[in-house]
Amino acid sequence: NAAAPYFDIVELPLEEAEEKLNQTIDEFGEKLHKYCNGKPLDFLSPPSLAIRATAGLGKTSKLINKLISRNAIELGDIHYFVPTLALSEQLRADLDEELSFEVNSTSLGLFNFSRVQIIKGRDKTDEEGNPLCEKAALAKDVAKLGLSVATTLCKSGKKTCQFYDSCGYQRQFGNTKAEEQAEAEIPEFNKVFSEVKVMAHNHLFLNTKGRMRKPKLVIVDEAFWQTGIDETLVSTNDLIAVQKPISKFICHTLVNHEAPPLLKALRDAGYDEWQLAFEAHEIEEEVSVKVDIKPDMATSEQGRRLSSSAYVVKAHILLKHLSAELGRVNRDESHVVRFEPDSNDKKNPKAGQLVMTTRKHLNVDSDTPIIFIDANAQKEMLEQFVESVDVVEIAAQRKATIHQFTDRSFSKTKLLSADGELLPQVKEFIAGVASKGATLVACTKAVKTAICGDGASYEGASFVNFGNLRGLNDYASFDNVIILGREQPAASGMSDQARAMWWDSEEPLRGLQDKSGNLPYMNEPRGYRGIQRGSVPVQTHPDWRAQLLLEQVREAESEQALDRLRLLRGEGKERQVYILSNVPLNVTVDYGWSWKQYQKSLDVLRACSWVVPKKTKDLMALIPDISERTARDWLKELKTAESLIINTIRESADF
Numbered sequence: 001n002a003a004a005p006y007f008d009i010v011e012l013p014l015e016e017a018e019e020k021l022n023q024t025i026d027e028f029g030e031k032l033h034k035y036c037n038g039k040p041l042d043f044l045s046p047p048s049l050a051i052r053a054t055a056g057l058g059k060t061s062k063l064i065n066k067l068i069s070r071n072a073i074e075l076g077d078i079h080y081f082v083p084t085l086a087l088s089e090q091l092r093a094d095l096d097e098e099l100s101f102e103v104n105s106t107s108l109g110l111f112n113f114s115r116v117q118i119i120k121g122r123d124k125t126d127e128e129g130n131p132l133c134e135k136a137a138l139a140k141d142v143a144k145l146g147l148s149v150a151t152t153l154c155k156s157g158k159k160t161c162q163f164y165d166s167c168g169y170q171r172q173f174g175n176t177k178a179e180e181q182a183e184a185e186i187p188e189f190n191k192v193f194s195e196v197k198v199m200a201h202n203h204l205f206l207n208t209k210g211r212m213r214k215p216k217l218v219i220v221d222e223a224f225w226q227t228g229i230d231e232t233l234v235s236t237n238d239l240i241a242v243q244k245p246i247s248k249f250i251c252h253t254l255v256n257h258e259a260p261p262l263l264k265a266l267r268d269a270g271y272d273e274w275q276l277a278f279e280a281h282e283i284e285e286e287v288s289v290k291v292d293i294k295p296d297m298a299t300s301e302q303g304r305r306l307s308s309s310a311y312v313v314k315a316h317i318l319l320k321h322l323s324a325e326l327g328r329v330n331r332d333e334s335h336v337v338r339f340e341p342d343s344n345d346k347k348n349p350k351a352g353q354l355v356m357t358t359r360k361h362l363n364v365d366s367d368t369p370i371i372f373i374d375a376n377a378q379k380e381m382l383e384q385f386v387e388s389v390d391v392v393e394i395a396a397q398r399k400a401t402i403h404q405f406t407d408r409s410f411s412k413t414k415l416l417s418a419d420g421e422l423l424p425q426v427k428e429f430i431a432g433v434a435s436k437g438a439t440l441v442a443c444t445k446a447v448k449t450a451i452c453g454d455g456a457s458y459e460g461a462s463f464v465n466f467g468n469l470r471g472l473n474d475y476a477s478f479d480n481v482i483i484l485g486r487e488q489p490a491a492s493g494m495s496d497q498a499r500a501m502w503w504d505s506e507e508p509l510r511g512l513q514d515k516s517g518n519l520p521y522m523n524e525p526r527g528y529r530g531i532q533r534g535s536v537p538v539q540t541h542p543d544w545r546a547q548l549l550l551e552q553v554r555e556a557e558s559e560q561a562l563d564r565l566r567l568l569r570g571e572g573k574e575r576q577v578y579i580l581s582n583v584p585l586n587v588t589v590d591y592g593w594s595w596k597q598y599q600k601s602l603d604v605l606r607a608c609s610w611v612v613p614k615k616t617k618d619l620m621a622l623i624p625d626i627s628e629r630t631a632r633d634w635l636k637e638l639k640t641a642e643s644l645i646i647n648t649i650r651e652s653a654d655f
Contacts, residue, residue: 049370076214077214138299138306205362229360231496335357357503477565536582
């Protein structure tokens, strides 16, 4: 019997989906104007919206045209966040084209004006290739330890970094006070001089906004949640070295596998959130003494002091987070910290370490309107970062023929098996598809390397790896896309990310029986949308939150990959999508195939010199020792798979 589809949604025709998108943006624009032009007490909260729409529908272009250009830009500055610097450049080109008009800023005199500006991180370079910050690597380490980069390395009182006056990073921000003064004194300043500041996602969790005028709108493009999770490894010696009673108790409790869960143990021992906070404060005072880094010190000396005092900083952060957790929840288990036992896996960096996991604070003011655009947006995840958000889903029909091989997982282990036959078969499949037209292949980095070596192509097919896909438009006009395998993170890693995201949730995380690799995943039956198939076992996590994050990595990355072809537009369904994985995705499948049967059909065709016999007896003559029934079944199967075979082989087959 056919199994019910796991992703059971209705996809809209393109015209209806576009109409719903336009209406959603228009309604948000009206709310934005009312909010920005009204009185603060007239609204309980600012407008907050997430648009979950199929990739390629035009979310970004519609936002630029209908919301930014015609609506929001006249209200004030807009902060626009994208996954990478490369996408910042692409977005700037789109914004420049839409917002291009002459503005005479010479009369302002106090600051430079640019309608669209990219704010780069310290580790980036300027247009001449010069580093924006001479201490970028050190700044990253300082930020990782929760210290202020600005006061530690840049400027504090009369102490100033030796590179400050020529710093390319600092020059990006201009004279914020002059801009704020001009905004207050020049009538309709925002209608003329508002800017769109484009930044990468990591700036959502930094104090970059403190260097600029307060925006009237924040836009977050694509998924950002992984940037908002912080994982820090803390040596057991780090807690012992601070020589504080609660820190020692925490360490001894975590490493003792027979001890009760940490939060319960703390309560049973008489420790509360205030005592943890007090010890954190004591350690913080030691941090200021032990770190003692001044902005005008030599870089090498700053690095030496930071390295020698890192253990104190980590202990302080751990105590501070545990204090907050103990004060917020009544559960026994800690989500903030756990101990990873030693293992035989030499590649596991967590082994023998305390794993501290936290959710970063989204550095957007609570009274600033915000809009998220992401094809895989999830309300439960977004509301860990903002108080509330309305999610509008717009699923559009894809104009392509979607094939899925449902009898194999095409796991990385099977593909990379030294004595296996799967990888050669897949390579021949890729070559066959690529011979029919421009082809994109999405797979894991390891599989890409096994097929392409150090390059990014094979037999004319272009390769990209999962996790490096979002927002790419380079393959929009390709004819074919192959999704090879899937991104399958370790179960223990998904547990850690769920602990971080929901560190302050009352509901304890449902744990795994074994923390080694993928073994703890359970199997859950799932069905496909569009084809009549029985259920297929899919690996799932026992905790719904970790499972939600898993699907953001596994299913969502595969969907993002096939949508690099922008399949919503075009005539008919001539473009081909081949999913070499049995995991059901949020797509409507046109044809379900068996890889085993497909390979058998190719063997039969080779035996027939690529000419399909018309009669059963002719096939029996070409392939001895098969029965009449077998020959009849093979011919039937060849005829059923005719279109698939023609489109996926390099040879010319005569059916």
